[in-house]
Amino acid sequence: MPEELTEGEIAERIARIGDQFAVSGDFLYGEELRNGHINTTYRACYRSEDGQVDRYILQRINDYVFKDPAQVMRNVEKVTRHITWKLLRRRRDAAGQTLNLFPARGGRNYIVLPEEGGMWRCYNNIEGTHTYDVVENTRQAYQAGYAFGSFQDLICDMNPEDIKESIPDFHNTPKRYADLLKSVEADVKGRVANCQAELELLKSWESRYSRITDMLASGELPTRITHNDTKINNVMLDEETDDAVCVIDLDTVMPGSVLYDFGDMVRTATCMAKEDEEDLSKVRMEMPFFESLAEGYLDAAHNFLTTKEVEFMPFAGWLITTEIGIRFLTDYLDGDLYFRTEKPEHNLIRARNQFKLAQSIDSQLISMGKYVRRLMKSYSK
Ligand code: GN1
Numbered sequence: 001m002p003e004e005l006t007e008g009e010i011a012e013r014i015a016r017i018g019d020q021f022a023v024s025g026d027f028l029y030g031e032e033l034r035n036g037h038i039n040t041t042y043r044a045c046y047r048s049e050d051g052q053v054d055r056y057i058l059q060r061i062n063d064y065v066f067k068d069p070a071q072v073m074r075n076v077e078k079v080t081r082h083i084t085w086k087l088l089r090r091r092r093d094a095a096g097q098t099l100n101l102f103p104a105r106g107g108r109n110y111i112v113l114p115e116e117g118g119m120w121r122c123y124n125n126i127e128g129t130h131t132y133d134v135v136e137n138t139r140q141a142y143q144a145g146y147a148f149g150s151f152q153d154l155i156c157d158m159n160p161e162d163i164k165e166s167i168p169d170f171h172n173t174p175k176r177y178a179d180l181l182k183s184v185e186a187d188v189k190g191r192v193a194n195c196q197a198e199l200e201l202l203k204s205w206e207s208r209y210s211r212i213t214d215m216l217a218s219g220e221l222p223t224r225i226t227h228n229d230t231k232i233n234n235v236m237l238d239e240e241t242d243d244a245v246c247v248i249d250l251d252t253v254m255p256g257s258v259l260y261d262f263g264d265m266v267r268t269a270t271c272m273a274k275e276d277e278e279d280l281s282k283v284r285m286e287m288p289f290f291e292s293l294a295e296g297y298l299d300a301a302h303n304f305l306t307t308k309e310v311e312f313m314p315f316a317g318w319l320i321t322t323e324i325g326i327r328f329l330t331d332y333l334d335g336d337l338y339f340r341t342e343k344p345e346h347n348l349i350r351a352r353n354q355f356k357l358a359q360s361i362d363s364q365l366i367s368m369g370k371y372v373r374r375l376m377k378s379y380s381k
């Protein structure tokens with residue numbers, strides 16, 4: 001599928017795809033949203049006869065990443081419906097909106113368009129909101145924590161049998177590391193020589209990778225339905241107040257540990273540098289951001305978390321940051337097949353950035369733990 005189209009060609013394409021869904025009115029314009037690494041995403045805008053302007057999100061599901069896109073859609077449908085049900089029952093305003101799917105021609109909630117590169121779906125655009133690719137202040141960190149904590153609370157009573165794994169072993173850190181070692185062995189692009197220091201560092205951390213998966217296997221940690229991609233730009237905040245409104249990107253909602261969700265928030269809501277910042281002196285975990293994030297998250301989630309889950313919250317931040325770094329590095333060695341890249345060595349740059357952040361988190365684990373324990377005490381008063 002051609003990825004580099006002119007603006008005019010993109011608009012035509014968006015109009016063609018939008019026409020397949022239950023959207024009404026005259027097509028006004030369309031634009032590409034480029035802040036994800038995986039799916040192709042467009043926003044389409046229509047004006048109806050009475051002058052009302054409606055916007056929709058059209059998205060192609062990446063079938064290299066999601067081997068069974070129809071299964072992803074079944075999961076997404078169950079999750080969005082469950083949340084809608086719960087919001088209607090509770091009338092709660094926290095994170096009070098959800099994505100909804102619009103039906104496609106033929107009656108499914110997606111449509112396969114071989115000439116447009118595969119499977120497409122259509123969501124409502126969450127109006128009056130915006131996202132941040134990088135956290136700017138502690139209030140945003142609090143809101144992100146609160147939004148994902150509320151989201152976990154909304155879906156925690158779903159029937160786990162209903163939700164299938166859309167990507168097996170998605171957050172299986174030891175498996176991710178084993179996959180990296182396979183790519184090192186194969187070295188298909190001759191790139192291993194460029195990342196010796198990173199590989200040494202990862203080897204020195206090896207004994208810690210299975211800590212969470214081991215506790216899930218032994219039952220020490222509960223398996224719950226979780227989001228699994230809780231980066232800061234997956235939460236929509238109110239344009240004016242920056243209050244959390246809605247959690248998006250539901251493709252990886254699967255059974256897992258809430259710790260990976262919290263960990264990914266630490267990775268993206270406590271560091272003011274982008275994931276691909278090359279000046280590593282800017283890449284560090286900021287303690288005041290962690291404090292606000294933990295406060296937001298626990299305000300929403302302290303009621304249902306177990307003691308073990310709370311205990312491992314800081315460690316999870318280190319673990320997933322390392323895990324994502326491992327995945328970037330693996331993709332770099334494999335020849336950039338998985339994550340969309342925009343410049344040479346992009347995945348290596350991302351990996352180095354993540355390892356720097358992981359080191360920064362590692363050096364602050366004790367203070368992070370103290371803060372979380374203090375917060376938990378404040379709820380029992
Ligand atoms: C990918 O959806 P997107 O592009 O924001 C990836 C996540 C990574 C993230 C790193 C399905 O997320 O696991 O944490 O990039 N999603 C998938 O930025 O692999």
Ligand code: MG
Nearest residue numbers: 036038229249
């Ligand atoms: Mg995603």
